Amino acid sequence: MDKRIPTLAQAVADIPDGATVMIGGFGGSGAPIELIHALIDRYLATGSPKNLTVINNNAGNGHVGIAAMIEQGMVRKMICSFPRSADPKVFTDRYLAGEIELELVPQGTLAERIRAGGAGIPAFYTPTSYGTDLAKGKPVAEFDGRSYVQERWLKADVALIKAELGDHHGNLTYRMAARNFSPLMATAAAKTVAQVSRAVEPGDIDPESVITPGIFIGGIVEVSDPAQEEDLNRANAYYPKVTA
Amino acid sequence: MDKRIPTLAQAVADIPDGATVMIGGFGGSGAPIELIHALIDRYLATGSPKNLTVINNNAGNGHVGIAAMIEQGMVRKMICSFPRSADPKVFTDRYLAGEIELELVPQGTLAERIRAGGAGIPAFYTPTSYGTDLAKGKPVAEFDGRSYVQERWLKADVALIKAELGDHHGNLTYRMAARNFSPLMATAAAKTVAQVSRAVEPGDIDPESVITPGIFIGGIVEVSDPAQEEDLNRANAYYPKVTA
């Protein structure tokens, strides 16, 4: 069993138009920049994939990663908890122009809905958002005298995530807070592709330290020395690069 | 912050009569034998705690650990998935005599109910047990054309678990498949006490490898070279020891 994919282009080759794509990361930490940019390359070359629904905590920053996907017009809808941050100008402009849809989900509910999707739990109850605008239209129920909102699972066609080590079976580790949503998304997508900073042999990762077991992973592609979204944005980077 | 408890006796001193107690382990792997036996010692010395509800995957084996608790008459009710195994004679005899109550829960549902208890999810839907006797009396609902059973969270007053390393903040690692239910139970009990094979300083456990973060742990007690239930049963051990 060898889940290695030789190139970034191959890793994102089979994502269709209209797909729902979970993308790991919280702000820049854990953002699979190289996978996202490979997807943009494919779109620029072929016109696909377009009309994507993207699930991520945020809505991109600056002009790289998810922001660049939005800027290129690949994204129909964002599902996220916090589309407002330091420089989400690309999303903000599109949103205020009515050109992109937004489903706003409380952060813990977003995480739990993704976990539920991966764990075969079609719905659950949470106290979060009870009595607020974000609970409008959702079933509520009382348990032990307290009121809760029913939330549904979230699944995706594809998840694109960033990991640290990945062995050929797809077992993964992450790096510090870059872990965030990625282990959940890996379970909730029909196919998950992980860019890993280092591809290693089975047995090179301590079985006690595996965070995502290989059963959840469709393929890994090695990207050593991956870019950090935060560094790119501090350097005012654009993707694709703006040439003079 | 130092969560070390000096003695096993102190670790189990405040569990009251009638308490619901989650006990880690799957069969013998991960069974916190020394904590259980300390609880039996307390019961034999003081008559407390009694009328306990015990949550564990199984119902004890041989005459040590949970089986010994049942044998001493401390347990009113078991909540478990598999009370039948190689030598659960103690439970079987009591159960068939109508002296102990049993709530039978499918194993995955048991795990998920405990996780839900720890995660503030009062109820969730699962396909497991739909259409079976174990779903009787439970609400059912249809999602996307498939039928599911509503299950409630499980919480406990106390969890007794076995871990491998434990630092003074309560961060824990486990040993191989001894992990099983323990990380879940640690989240779902008002107070969790872990016996650890080695108590270490904060910083001695790689933050990437912490399985149970210290927030879930009330106290740790060091038990180096802990007994394995399986070894005890192969040696026909009894607790307390039967003297000639």
Place this chain on the structure above:
Amino acid sequence: MTDKLTNAQIAWRAAQDIADGAYVNLGIGFPEMVARFQPPGRQAIFHTENGILGFGEAPEPGAEDWDLINAGKKAVTLKPGTAFFHHADSFAMVRGGHLDVAILGAYQVAQNGDLANWSTGPKGVPAVGGAMDLVHGAKRVAVITDHVTKDGKPKLLAACTLPLTGVGCVTRVYTSLAVVDIQDGRFVLREKLPAISLDNLQAVTGAELHLDGAVGDLVVPEL
């Protein structure tokens, strides 16, 4: 000619349908035997409910580590690429549909895919384990079983009479006499032992066996 497969032969036959790289859960007891018969060149990854993916065979007697056991509480071994996880993550794999195949034993299987394999009635101590989760989790849920009970009664039935493990969950049954698919609420015969006639097979089956194309010969090695 063989007139009835041994358990090992049933397990062998079931193993032939497991693809290279498949993630597989084998029920406690008889189904565990399937692991022994992986065809050469294929490597399945085995999952056990108590939190291990990718474990290996039983260790030598005396070399057991009782923290490294399977759901049947038997000692197993590590292989390169093993991962440990807790019980909620383990059943997320199951319930979330991430396993390719689950192979279970059965008391009874009905033509609509209902399975009864956890309780023979109200006597004794009931115990269910992970079976009710497994039948709803794997992409393919197969049963391996004798074709009839010890006293010769059919186990493949129009409807189960014992308490159910799951509703409409089984898709293929490997028996001591035949390989039977469950499709659209009917038993469809795929293979049978050459030694048994279709009539005789039908006579020990509790619901109609439908045909959908040719019936193959169920041929297995001596085991």
Place this chain on the structure above:
Amino acid sequence: MTDKLTNAQIAWRAAQDIADGAYVNLGIGFPEMVARFQPPGRQAIFHTENGILGFGEAPEPGAEDWDLINAGKKAVTLKPGTAFFHHADSFAMVRGGHLDVAILGAYQVAQNGDLANWSTGPKGVPAVGGAMDLVHGAKRVAVITDHVTKDGKPKLLAACTLPLTGVGCVTRVYTSLAVVDIQDGRFVLREKLPAISLDNLQAVTGAELHLDGAVGDLVVPEL
């Protein structure tokens, strides 16, 4: 005499109520300042939604590691005893009631404990983050805020007029003028600046301030 606390002073006052060993989540922005004012001899453990427990202060400029950030996306540092975990486990800590204290900012707080702190109305891009989870998770949910809005309107109200973050969730409010508990659907004044009279405090508060025993002096250091 001080007639209004600075943000740092409000944060200082809130920090005095955090016990040694408490697990604490501080909201993005102003509430993060509370961490600076832990009383000597006490050590709280800080939680951030994006999966860290027990992190330390900001690193020196230039020494940031952008994989080691807090929920406000600011760089933090490791301390002995830090643990990393994924987002579902992180919000299990929150929703499951495992945090001792969450301290949040507010647009409005109502006398029944309702909080509005995520939306000022339908204009612009809405964003909620983890606030709606945090208000239902911690054993104690406290708010730190100016006593009034920038244009002098009360923020402590009979009922919130802005979209709610949570219903009946706040138990204590630390303002630039006072410390107010929320009990049984009422504001109960615990401390006020010596410089402001009870009447004047009531005049800038949008619901009745009840008394329950003596009102303490709100005394904080120069900051």
